[in-house]
Amino acid sequence: MDQNVVLAVDIGGTKIAAGLVGADGQVSGHAETPTPATEGALGQALRALLTSVTDGVPISAVGLASAGPLDMVRGTVSPVNIPAWRDFPLVEEVRGIVPGVPVSLVGDGVAAAVGEHWRGAGRGAVSMLGIVVSTGIGGGLVLDGAPYPGPSGNAGHIGHVVVEPGGHPCSCGGAGCVEAYASGPSMVRWAREHGWTGTDARALAADAGQGHAVALAAFDQGTQALARGIVAASTMCDLDRVVIGGGVSAAGQTLFAPLRSHLGRLATLGFVRRTTVEPSLLGRQSGLLGAARTALLASRGPASGNPSEGGEQLVAPLS
Template sequence: MDHDVVLAADIGGTKISAGLVGADGQVHRQSEVATPATGPLLEEAMRELLGSVAEGASPRAIGLASAGPVDPSAGRVSPVNIPAWREFPLLDLVGAIMPGVPSVLVGDGIAAALGEHWLGAGQGVEAMLGIVVSTGIGGGLVLGGEVYLGPSGNAGHIGHVVADPAGPPCSCGGTGCVEAYASGPSMVRWARGQGWTGLDARALSADAGRGDTIALAAFDRGAQALARGIAATATVCDLDRVVIGGGLSAAGEVLFAPLRRHLEGLLTLGYARRLTVVPFGLGRSAGLLGAARSALPTAQFEFPTPA
């Protein structure tokens, strides 16, 4: 275990998780922390988390998944939902924490899609979109059976597809993006504007599950915007499946039922109507496993030849 593993980290606006992962996808050690609000605390959290998870092990490579946009070639990240990091040299930081170990950087939505295609609800699927619905809305594409990064490494960023040009401002600087409707903070903000008095997205999900009218309306509004982004992507990319995870996906049918209903009216072309929408099979581990999978080619594992 100490040598035939990669160190993987999944960095999002809510949490940072890290683990040691084998070539078979088995997670040998895992830990997570809440994402700090300031740059110095973020850097310290990364040092402590990676150091504690890797203690006593010799990982062959490091796979990093970060909320985006990301710049894999430069090793820098500018996550929309982590304001403390703008053009932050993430690979340099990790290189200082784990000197001599090669690192690979991918967007968190791409990592989640890669993890699900490898070991989860997307296994064997030719064309799929993976979506993370949480503090932000991340996404990643698998086309022709292979993860598609795009020239910049940011393909599949569905959260910043415009759902309504006349919609609310988005944290990316645009207007009417899917994320401005369907992320946890966006749903909570809208619900409070309608008189809901709960604290956060978890409370909103719970109230929606109990039938609260405003909470249900917030999920319906968010699901409609998400459905518009999915329908556009499915039509352009000829998708077989969409897999959805992230904190808000834990609401279950509170999210999936209105999403499927809206998609029914938006997917008008015959080939697009074959699309299926399912939850992540790997749950909270999808991004971490996808980060690990992205590092496996760099790790160059050597296994005994069968007799």
């Protein structure tokens, strides 16, 4: 492990993961805990997890990846899929747990994209979109070889691109969003409404793999919404590559085969058709590595872009 070790934390609606990461991208001390439902329990779980991972190991910085929306200036988070956290002072909370080191905050979708671009399926791409298909649909952009979180830190939120105006209600308060169709819970909900009696997205994927008609239909309608979002993003950003991770991506060809079929039908412009779609190579560690990379870049000093208070925000080239 490299001596310049950072503590990386990835917070999502299902789990909180943490690990120690060196400048070489090696991860040690990886640990996870389920995401609790209440604010007090969330704080306790976060403190217990970070304390157990560091366990006296000296660290140079902390990189936080969190579901959003985020407020980069205030260091607060309001994850759509973690109702207990609204304007939660995450950076301040972590500074209290791990005092004396700089803390960098980045959206979990951006972190996943940065991790894949650094050490995974996005290596070599000039412009890419990373997508996390899980409890929600997260996204993050790398443009011209550099992460692009946008002025507020929330760019790339493909899960809340509207693909069906007036469609299913979404947890963000809108309707017809990609997430309302393509997230794991959304596909499970649709399948149950159509007679499927399984338990969760993993069971839905297993049944789809066995040819269950309703399970297959759920993946078909979910990936159609995801394809519409990808085509919109590629049209806007001229993407080379899209890298898809998250728990639902573990379904493999059950997800990717209908997705690529819909993309082949929906992408009509030549520069959009050249966009390739690949599964994550880093799996559950993409967000951790992206959070670590954010902290490592920030530790080099003030970077280009929109610095947050204390100069601890990303943006810098990934080369």
